[in-house]
Amino acid sequence: MAAEAEVIDGPDILKEWVGKGRVFSKTFNPELYHEVQQFVFREARLQDIHDYDAWEELWSDDAIYWVPANGTDTDPERDMSLIYDNRSRISLRIRQLKTGRRHSQTPPSQLARVVSNFELIESDNNDIKVMCNAQIFETNLRGDTMWASRNEYSLRRINGELKMAYKKVVLINNNKPIYTLSFLV
Amino acid sequence: MEQYVHSKWKKLIQPGMVHGSLYYDDEIFKEEVEKIWFRTWVYVGHVSEVPNVNDFVTKSIGPMPVLMVRDRNGEIQLLLNRCPHRGNAVCVQEKGNRARFTCPYHSWTFSNSGELMNYAFPEGYEGTDKSKLGLSKVPRIAIYRGFVFGSMAQEGPTLEEHLGGARRTIDQLCDNSPTGEIEISAGFLRHRTRANWKFILENECDGYHPGFVHSSIFSVSDSAIGSLYGNDAVAVTRSFGNGHTEVDPRPEFRRRGEPLSWFGTTTERLPEYTRQMKEAYGEERAREIMIDGSPHVMIFPNLFIAEIQIFVIQPVSANESIQHSTAIQFKGAPDINRRLRQQTMGSVGPAGFLLADDTEMYERNQRGLEIRDPEYLYLKRGEHRERRDEDGFLIGHSTDDLPSREIWRHYLSIMEAE
Known part of the structure; x- marks a missing residue:
């Protein structure tokens, strides 16, 4: 996708939190950029309003939904993650929410999230890879909570529609004790 | 003065009744730090x-x-x-x-x-x-x-004295590893909880709540946990003394007689682990271990071994705690270890299918205590059916409040001491 690209590498001391160097695209394809943004904005809205079925529809069949703990590029096959769902566990998560007896989401969190700083990154296959930042305001029975994350997506065009094959949400404070996180992040 | 101190704690902690202030009072929290956290093991x-x-x-x-x-x-x-x-x-x-x-x-x-x-x-x-x-x-x-x-105390009972009968549960856990050793190597999830640490402590061996708090996940997955805590369950709760309590589902697993049923799987699905276990312990003993499974024990005041994971409870203030949780790994047994991690990640931590809802209960309990009437919490379930097992430990039905009563009995003895 990128004729020209550049590696953005942080200082070593931040690697644990910023992650490994990624190759960001310098070329700008306005149509693709717009399409990707619209997809992610829609995903954000479906999460905010707890439209579980519509959100689940966004995933591809081989999807991975990953929220690491204690760093950015941890090994989910070795280290504990907050969420490390394959497609069937995504489905289980949704089915639990839909019972209406998921107490930590009954009543559901009231949410508004802002997603920004979109950048396309180099992909080693046909998936479209994008990174962005998110801030989420949550209010629930406990009170108000602010969440912030760096998100990474692999999007795939399937029958003309974009689907999420991979979503990684790196909470900025994922090495600290955090409150219950039972809405869709 | 001593007389007064004694009567203060006895008033707060009565048989089957504990005063709400034990969960929210800052002065009581400070005393707990000195007498429990900075004195006992x-x-x-x-x-x-x-x-x-x-x-x-x-x-x-x-x-x-x-x-x-x-x-x-x-x-x-x-x-x-x-x-x-x-x-x-x-x-x-x-x-x-x-x-x-x-x-x-x-x-x-x-x-x-x-x-x-x-x-x-x-x-x-x-x-x-x-x-x-x-x-x-x-x-x-x-x-x-x-x-x-x-x-933090220079003198006192030895660790083995402190653990007492609960040592057996740690042995039981380690027996489930073909090398006899476990590892804590996957890093911890840290769950911030706006509730007193004792709500967490008491919930760990509360077999009354799972059918209700976790009905959402039980109803959409094929989890076999639910049946351990039904009205007809043969699982028991047990107190080892010194505040250590367990839920012991072995009677149920022995009735089933299927190795690895405790873990919701079979020996066919974990052939390498099964082979290692037989090699380490011999056919018969390996079968016994794999039928009984791993313990569900709350070691007072802060180590909860929940079959496949551990939780470490950390008090922050009267109204705030941290639950540190991670998968237990059996040293040298990679095929079961992956499943141990996957199940743990699904269940526990801030986004876990189980712990998000347990924690929601802790936080609602804590807020509930802002309402000052009734003054006491009610922990009398199963008082009439407590009995002694063959080792002399108190046991009750898996849904009884026996663990909470026993935790409070121990708590009282610590807090009354000068």
């Missing part, structure tokens, strides 16, 4: 978290951070991360590998067994005895099968 960490010489990891005793170190001689040390000079932290990293710690403020440098090695511009300390200026240590440290406990 507290679980700190596992030796496998510092596998190599010079490894260190930040752990805690109550609200206080502790450095667990494997020093240059391979010994486990529990050091207090406070420079004796002005109080600065000698280490701000969560974990790593270091032979010495240097305070950034005035460059005092300590070995990883705590001795003061040198300080900047030593002429200014002429005649000073360096040996008295090392890092403080947790006064007593004891290790049982890799589980490291510390006590």
Whole structure:
């Protein structure tokens, strides 16, 4: 996708939190950029309003939904993650929410999230890879909570529609004790 | 005065009734820190978290951070991360590998067994005895099968005395590993909880709640946990004394007689683990171990072994706690270890199918206590059917409040002591 690209590498001391160097695209394809943004904005809205079925529809069949703990590029096959769902566990998560007896989401969190700083990154296959930042305001029975994350997506065009094959949400404070996180992040 | 102190605690803690202020009162919390967290044995960490010489990891005793170190001689040390000079932290990293710690403020440098090695511009300390200026240590440290406990009291019962009958559960856990050893190596999830630590403590062996708090996940998955806590369950709750309690589902698993049923799987699905177990223990014993499964035990005050994961409960204040949780790994058994991690990640932590909802209950309980009538919580379920098992331990139905009553009985004895 990128004729020209550049590696953005942080200082070593931040690697644990910023992650490994990624190759960001310098070329700008306005149509693709717009399409990707619209997809992610829609995903954000479906999460905010707890439209579980519509959100689940966004995933591809081989999807991975990953929220690491204690760093950015941890090994989910070795280290504990907050969420490390394959497609069937995504489905289980949704089915639990839909019972209406998921107490930590009954009543559901009231949410508004802002997603920004979109950048396309180099992909080693046909998936479209994008990174962005998110801030989420949550209010629930406990009170108000602010969440912030760096998100990474692999999007795939399937029958003309974009689907999420991979979503990684790196909470900025994922090495600290955090409150219950039972809405869709 | 002593008479007054005694009557204060006896008023707050009555048979089957505990006063709400025990969960929210700041003064009571301060007394707990002194009498429980800084006096009794507290679980700190596992030796496998510092596998190599010079490894260190930040752990805690109550609200206080502790450095667990494997020093240059391979010994486990529990050091207090406070420079004796002005109080600065000698280490701000969560974990790593270091032979010495240097305070950034005035460059005092300590070995990883705590001795003061040198300080900047030593002429200014002429005649000073360096040996008295090392890092403080947790006064007593004891290790049982890799589980490291510390006590801030210079004297008191030994760890083995403290664990008493609950030692059996740690043995039971380790038996499930073909090498007899477990590892804590996957890192912890840390769940911030706006509730008193004792709501968490009491819930761990509360077999009354799962059918309700977790009905959402039980109804959409094929979890077999639900049947352990029904009205007809044959599982029991048990008190080992000293505040240690368990839910013991072995009667149910023995009735089923299927190895690995406790883990919701079969020997066919874990052939390598099964082979290793038979090789290690012999056919018959391996079968027994794999039928009984791993324990569900709450070691007072802060180590909860929940079959496949551990939780470490850390009090922060009267109204706030942290639950640290991670998968148990059986040393040298990769095929079961992956499943142990996957199930743990699904269940626990801030986003877990189970723990998000348990934690929601803790926080609602805590807020509920702002309502001051009734003054007491009611813990009498199953009082009439408590009985002794063949070892003399108190047991009850899996849904009874027996664990809570026994925790409070122990709590009372600690808090009444001067």
